[in-house]
Each structure stands twice: as structure tokens, then as C-alpha cells.
Amino acid sequence: xxxxxxxxxxxxxxxxxxxxxxxxxxxxxxxxxxxxxxxxxxxxxxxxxxxxxxxxxxxxxxxxxxxxxxxxxxxxxxxxxxxxxxxxxxxxxxxxxxxxxxxxxxxxxxxxxxxxxxxxxxxxxxxxxxxxxxxxxxxxxxxxxxxxxxxxxxxxxxxxxxxxxxxxxxxxxxxxxxxxxxxxxxxxxxxxxxxxxxxxxxxxxxxxxxxxxxxxxxxxxxxxxxxxxxxxxxxxxxxxxxxxxxxxxxxxxxxxxxxxxxxxxxxxxxxxxxxxxxxxxxxxxxxxxxxxxxxxxxxxxxxxxxxxxxxxxxxxxxxxxxxxxxxxxxxxxxxxxxxxxxxxxxxxxxxxxxxxxxxxxxxxxxxxxxxxxxxxxxxxxxxxxxxxxxxxxxxxxxxxxxxxxxxxxxxxxxxxxxxxxxxxxxxxxxxxxxxxxxxxxxxxxxxxxxxxxxxxxxxxxxxxxxxxxxxxxxxxxxxxxxxxxxxxxxxxxxxxxxxxxxxxxxxxxxxxxxxxxxxxxxxxxxxxxxxxxxxxxxxxxxxxxxxxxxxxxxxxxxxxxxxxxxxxxxxxxxxxxxxxxxxxxxxxxxxxxxxxxxxxxxxxxxxxxxxxxxxxxxxxxxxxxxxxxxxxxxxxxxxxxxxxxxxxxxxxxxxxxxxxxxxxxxxxxxxxxxxxxxxxxxxxxxxxxxxxxxxxxxxxxx
Numbered sequence: 001x002x003x004x005x006x007x008x009x010x011x012x013x014x015x016x017x018x019x020x021x022x023x024x025x026x027x028x029x030x031x032x033x034x035x036x037x038x039x040x041x042x043x044x045x046x047x048x049x050x051x052x053x054x055x056x057x058x059x060x061x062x063x064x065x066x067x068x069x070x071x072x073x074x075x076x077x078x079x080x081x082x083x084x085x086x087x088x089x090x091x092x093x094x095x096x097x098x099x100x101x102x103x104x105x106x107x108x109x110x111x112x113x114x115x116x117x118x119x120x121x122x123x124x125x126x127x128x129x130x131x132x133x134x135x136x137x138x139x140x141x142x143x144x145x146x147x148x149x150x151x152x153x154x155x156x157x158x159x160x161x162x163x164x165x166x167x168x169x170x171x172x173x174x175x176x177x178x179x180x181x182x183x184x185x186x187x188x189x190x191x192x193x194x195x196x197x198x199x200x201x202x203x204x205x206x207x208x209x210x211x212x213x214x215x216x217x218x219x220x221x222x223x224x225x226x227x228x229x230x231x232x233x234x235x236x237x238x239x240x241x242x243x244x245x246x247x248x249x250x251x252x253x254x255x256x257x258x259x260x261x262x263x264x265x266x267x268x269x270x271x272x273x274x275x276x277x278x279x280x281x282x283x284x285x286x287x288x289x290x291x292x293x294x295x296x297x298x299x300x301x302x303x304x305x306x307x308x309x310x311x312x313x314x315x316x317x318x319x320x321x322x323x324x325x326x327x328x329x330x331x332x333x334x335x336x337x338x339x340x341x342x343x344x345x346x347x348x349x350x351x352x353x354x355x356x357x358x359x360x361x362x363x364x365x366x367x368x369x370x371x372x373x374x375x376x377x378x379x380x381x382x383x384x385x386x387x388x389x390x391x392x393x394x395x396x397x398x399x400x401x402x403x404x405x406x407x408x409x410x411x412x413x414x415x416x417x418x419x420x421x422x423x424x425x426x427x428x429x430x431x432x433x434x435x436x437x438x439x440x441x442x443x444x445x446x447x448x449x450x451x452x453x454x455x456x457x458x459x460x461x462x463x464x465x466x467x468x469x470x471x472x473x474x475x476x477x478x479x480x481x482x483x484x485x486x487x488x489x490x491x492x493x494x495x496x497x498x499x500x501x502x503x504x505x506x507x508x509x510x511x512x513x514x515x516x517x518x519x520x521x522x523x524x525x526x527x528x529x530x531x532x533x534x535x536x537x538x539x540x541x542x543x544x545x546x547x548x549x550x551x552x553x554x555x556x557x558x559x560x561x562x563x564x565x566x567x568x569x570x571x572x573x574x575x576x577x578x579x580x581x582x583x584x585x586x587x588x589x590x591x592x593x594x595x596x597x598x599x600x601x602x603x604x605x606x607x608x609x610x611x612x613x614x615x616x617x618x619x620x621x622x623x624x625x626x627x628x629x630x631x632x633x634x635x636x637x638x639x640x641x642x643x644x645x646x647x648x649x650x651x652x653x654x655x656x657x658x659x660x661x662x663x664x665x666x667x668x669x670x671x672x673x674x675x676x677x678x679x680x681x682x683x684x685x686x687x688x689x690x691x692x693x694x695x696x697x698x699x700x701x702x
Contacts, residue, residue: 032277066165141176329430335383603632
């Protein structure tokens, strides 16, 4: 009975072993196949990337050609002034360029899409009869874009890639340069090392390593394709041929070109690896069954030896760590805080010998300080569960001669010590930071000195700024006083003269009345001078209202009709805007326009050219822009920066106070706008006034 029970157990054991072996062999075969397919997939991905890089490199190598042709003078001349002689000359140039660049064909299209020059003009004269107006590469160029289009020519049934670029005469489109690249060039470049094919959006193969695949349907070539899921989470597509062979297909779509690149790899190696894995696994299971007991005993012995070697290696590693960190002071202490080991750096730092330091408490090397309480607590927990490593604490060390020095102190438990026999050991790291402290002190002193210098310099600059501001105010006051005195001196002198004349002509009322009229005019002139000073001090009105800018312009122009006729000034003003309202008051707005129109007329007094004053009004993004341009001598460059300053004038003394443009700028700023002057290329001067539209300003305020 006992023998029968043992036989049953053996039978069960062998049956279980056979079942395990069969499962293991099947698993090994699956793993070998899966690993092989993963390897093929990675290789296929690399081939795809390489082929994509080749395709991109091939296309990019011809990108310069269309733009090179657009810069040729003969090409431009042919498009501007077409003639047969120039067409032959450009065609020969295209022929030579195509040979050098290695392209299939180069041709030039005029603005209507007709070919005017062709690199293969010697053997394809009928090419000039075709129209390219509807071709996408021509429409791309006509729209100002670089054309990159693929198409299959219906007449030749040859796939080709077209590159195009527009040709302009200044801003006018006059034609396009086109480069045609046959896909046979790409097919030769990619080679046939690994089977591949390129298919279009319609699923037709137009380039491949196998000529039999050309013009075939991608769906027909794939046949009864099936997906196989690999262990790495990916799925591969397997194609079956009529002869029972199987290939793995990997495809990538090039969205910008509309192409699909497919790479095929033979999976016969996966079948061979499966068979090899099955045989190797079966042989390994048999050997494993025969040597099981022997290997078990040997493994136990090896495990014991390995543990001993690991213990020895750990001890050696601990010693190597101490040697590797010998640039800093290293001290080993026990649970009572007694020093068991000091390396050479630590002995030098504290000025001690090994005989005087060993078995001594670590506390003797540290001076009592505020931070020492943290050290005291850490040292008090040595050998206890509450111990926590201490890293990078600044403390003060005491040398053997009693001198002190700053240091960084760290302590942590050492791993691998035999706690039952020797107890726990701790590694103390000491870094002398005396030099760093000296540098920090020097840096702090330098910073304090620099801050003091910056404060003193700031005060000096503020003082100088106040002096310059005061000097500028005095200079402006002097210019104002000089101008006012000069302006008032003339009418006062004239008034004295007319008053004297009146005294002598009391008996002649008619002549007396004429003199009084002159005196009244001089008084009005003095009132104008003082009103300019009053306007200069004008403050922004508290309330803004909607004002028609066109009405203000018409009012201002009406004031100068007599002067326009007398000085033969031509006015150009044709506004066309839906909304001309701005926020302000009409009186101030008319004052701005009157100043600008008057300055334009004054600038053209000595002009020999036709006197023309142009006003251009436009609206954009919630702003109204008015440009007032004259045909005078322009503004001197040195005066452009000072033009809007008070009491600055480029006119002769006695012609004004120099407050007109300063008042204009003040009014414009109060209205939320801006103004600037420039010298346009066509000559004269141009003042540009920008004001926010009333609706836009009202919405921003609400």
C-alpha cells in the first residue's frame, strides 16, 4: 500500500511536471514570437523614421529652386516683356539649372497660368499649349504662398511633386516659377533594402520598392490583414500572401503631403525563434528535472556564501566611504558619544592627536552656544529610538589650544553595524567654514559701503535734477519775457505815435478818427498776445460733449477762404467716414485746426512749387486720424524734438510767441488724443492728429 501510494505521488508529480513543461514550452514560444515581433516593430519604426527623413531631406533639397528662379532678371524681363528670343534664353537657363539641381523639369508660368519657358523645351514643344491656371501649385503661387503639391499627371500617368513660388513686379503678381520632381527620383533614393510603398489619399500606390505594386490598390495589397496585440500594449498589422508567407506592415501618414508610407518586414524569423524557444525550453526543463536536487543543495551553499560576501562587501564599502570623504573631518562615535575614530582632517581641524582624542566625549570639541542646545539634544538621543539625524548645523569648534572656529556639524547613524555585539555607531561630519565666514563678512562690508555710495549719488543726482529743472524754468521764463516784451513794444510805440498825432489833429476830426481806429487795432493785437498766454494756462474742461470733427474742419477752412484765394493755396479734402464725432468742445477743437492750417499756409509763403494743403481723415479701431500736410520746406531735424515746447518758434522775431503748437498739444491731450509732426518723403511737413471717437470714449468711461 505504501509503495502504491508513493507511485501515485510520483505519477502525480510527473504528470504535473509534464503539464508544467507543456505550459512553459507554450509560454516560451509565445514570448519568443512576441519578442521577435517587438524587435521587428522597433526596427520598422526606425526604418520609417529613416525613410521619412529621406523623404523630407529630398523635398527640402529642392525648396530653394523656385525662389532662385524668381530672382533671375531674365525671368522677370520675360514676364514683363514676353518675346520668343527671351523665352528661348530663359528656357536654356532652366535647362542648365535643372541638370545641375537634378530636378525633373523647371518651367515659368505667366499671370494667366500659361508656360512661357520650359527646361525640356527641346523635346516637349506641346507643353506651351497647356494651361496651368487651375493647377493647385499655380493657385498657391498666385495667392502669395509657396506651393508644395503632389499630383499624378493624367497624360503621362506619372506621379510628381511640384514646388512653386510667386514672382512679383513690386506689388503686382506677374507669374510663378515651378519645379517638377518625378517620384522615380525618390524611389531610387529610398532603395529596396526594406520593402516599402507610398500611397495617396485615394489608396493608390504611386511609389514602391517593388514595381509590381505600382498603381495597385492599397486595400488589395493588404489582403486579409489581421491585428496582433503584443505584450507591450501595441498592435501590429500582419499581411498574408497567397503562398502562406506573412509580413508585418507599419504605416505612417504624412499629413502635410497626404501620403501614407508603409514598410513591410518578413515575419519568418518569428516562426524560427518560436521553434528554437520551444526546443531550448524543453531541453531546459529536462535538465532542470534531472539536476533539481543537486541544484537545490548547491543554491543553499551559494546563498550562504553570498550572504557572507555581502557582509564583507558592506564592511569594505563603509571603509571606502570614509576614505572617499576624507576631505572633511570624519569622527565615529558610539552610543555614549565617545569618539572611536578620527580621520586625519578632523585631527588637523581640532589640533589633536589620536591618543588624546580617542575615547573622549565628543562634547569637548564643541563650544557652548545657543545652537549647542540642538546638539545636546541630538547627542542625548544616541542609541535611543527618538534619535534623528542632524545635517548641516552651524556650530563653534574648540581646538586643542583653546581657540575657536566656525564649523558645519552633521551626525547620522551608520548602517551595517552589529548592534547586538558592538552597539550602534554614528558618523559625525565636520567642515571648517572659517574662510567662508570671512568672505561673507567682507561681502557684507562691501555691500554696506556700496549702499552708502548709492544713497549719496542718488542725493547728488536729485539735487542736480532740481537745479536743471529750475534752470529750464528760468530759460522758458526768459524766452517768454523776451517774446512778450518784443510783441508788446511795437504796438505800444505805435500807440504813442498815434496819440501824439491825435493831440496835434484835434481840429481835424476825420484824420483823428483814422488814428483812433489804428489805436483800436493795436489794442486788439495786444489782446491777442495776452489771450495766447491765457490759452496756454487753460485747464481741461470738466465735461466733454460730442462734437462733429467734419463741422469743425469746415468752420476752420471757412476762416481761411480769403487767404487761400489770395495766396493761391489749393485745398485737398475728401472725407468718407461713417462717424466723425469726438469728445470735446467745438471752440477748442476749431482752435487746434486753425493753428494747424495757419502753420501750413505760413510754411508755403516762400515756396516756388504749387501750394497745396492736403487734409486726410480716416477712422480705425475707435480712433479718428487727421493728417494736415503742406508742400513747404519742411521742419529742420533739430527742431522736430522742440516743436511743441512753449515759447519755441522757427519764425522771425515778432511773428508770434511760440505758443501755438504748445497750446495745440495741451488741448489734444485734454481730449484724450495725441499729435506728432514729421517730414514725409514727398517733401513739406505733415502733422498727424489722433482723437478717440465719441462712442468709443463713452463706452470706456461707462
